[in-house]
Structure formats: structure tokens, C-alpha cells
Amino acid sequence: MAWLAVVVLFLTLCVLLSLLLPKPPPSRWRRRLQRRTDRLVRRLRPRAQPEPDPFDTLRLQTRLGHLSSKIRRIESTPHVYARAHKLMALEAAYDDLLDEACRLAGCPDPGEQQRSEAKRWQEEQELAARGWSW
Incomplete structure (x- = not known):
């Protein structure tokens, strides 16, 4: 009869240990x-x-502000060497930054429009409506 008590005690300890120990890793499949x-x-x-x-x-926004101030300065100064080339380069850089800002702000894509004052104005208005300022 004592051996039966030892077996029951052993099984009880095994159940308690299985509850306390972490589960074994899952099988391979x-x-x-x-x-x-x-x-x-x-x-x-x-x-x-x-x-x-x-x-x-x-x-x-800082880069946009810097470029827009350069464009205004060149437009306001009448005697600048290679003025047209500088303006074209600055406006192209400004347009590229506006495109990047519109992508970042989540503005709707106006499609493959040609670069123009109207598109630039539309992008600036979209960004201003989303709280951008430069």
C-alpha cells in the first residue's frame, strides 16, 4: 500500500512540474x-x-525658402550675369522640391503636366492648405 502512495505522489509532482515548467518547443511540422x-x-x-x-x-521647407529667396533676388536685380540661365536652374530645382514636398505631404498628383506657373501655383496652394510655409 505504501508503494501506491509513492506512485500517486510521484504522478502529482509530475503534473505540478508540467504546469510550472515552460511548454516544450513545437514540433517540426x-x-x-x-x-x-x-x-x-x-x-x-x-x-x-x-x-x-x-x-x-x-x-x-528650409530648402524651399532658401531657393525662393534666391529666385526673388535674381528677379529683382536687373544686371546679373547669365540671369536667364540662373533663373531656369533655380526654378527647375524649386519645381523638383515642390514635387518632393507634395509627395511628402500627400497631395494629389496632378499628373504629367508640363512645368508651368499654373502647376507651381497649384502645388504651392496645396501645400499651404496642408499647413506648409516657407
């Missing part, structure tokens, strides 16, 4: 299935767009 399922979920789930860095926005 479960790990494979888990990896394949994770891979499938990553393919099907759309990737979230990361939030834009506020310092990138600030840097872009």
Missing part, C-alpha cells in the same frame, strides 16, 4: 507551417507607409 503562414501573411498584407520624419519636412 508546426514550425514549418508557422513559417509558411507568416510568409503568406507578409505577402498578402499591404505594407504600412511609415510616417514622414518631421525633420525631413523641416529641411525641405
Whole structure:
């Protein structure tokens, strides 16, 4: 009868130990299935767009302000060597920065319009409506 008490005590201790100890690792087929399922979920789930860095926005606004002041200075000075070439280069850089700012701010894409004053004005208004200033 004493041996029966020892067996019951042993089984009780085994149950308590199994409750306290961490679960054993999953079997090989479960790990494979888990990896394949994770891979499938990553393919099907759309990737979230990361939030834009506020310092990138600030840097872009500073560059826009710097370029716009250079353009105003060249437009207001009548005797500048190679004025037309400088203005064309500065306006092209300003337009590229406006495109980048619009992408960063989430403005709707106006399509493949030719560069013009109207497109530049429209992009500036879209950015100003979203709180951008430079």
C-alpha cells in the first residue's frame, strides 16, 4: 500500500512540474507551417507607409525658402550675369522640391503636366492648405 502512495505522489509532482515548467518547443511540422503562414501573411498584407520624419519636412521647407529667396533676388536685380540661365536652374530645382514636398505631404498628383506657373501655383496652394510655409 505504501508503494501506491509513492506512485500517486510521484504522478502529482509530475503534473505540478508540467504546469510550472515552460511548454516544450513545437514540433517540426508546426514550425514549418508557422513559417509558411507568416510568409503568406507578409505577402498578402499591404505594407504600412511609415510616417514622414518631421525633420525631413523641416529641411525641405528650409530648402524651399532658401531657393525662393534666391529666385526673388535674381528677379529683382536687373544686371546679373547669365540671369536667364540662373533663373531656369533655380526654378527647375524649386519645381523638383515642390514635387518632393507634395509627395511628402500627400497631395494629389496632378499628373504629367508640363512645368508651368499654373502647376507651381497649384502645388504651392496645396501645400499651404496642408499647413506648409516657407
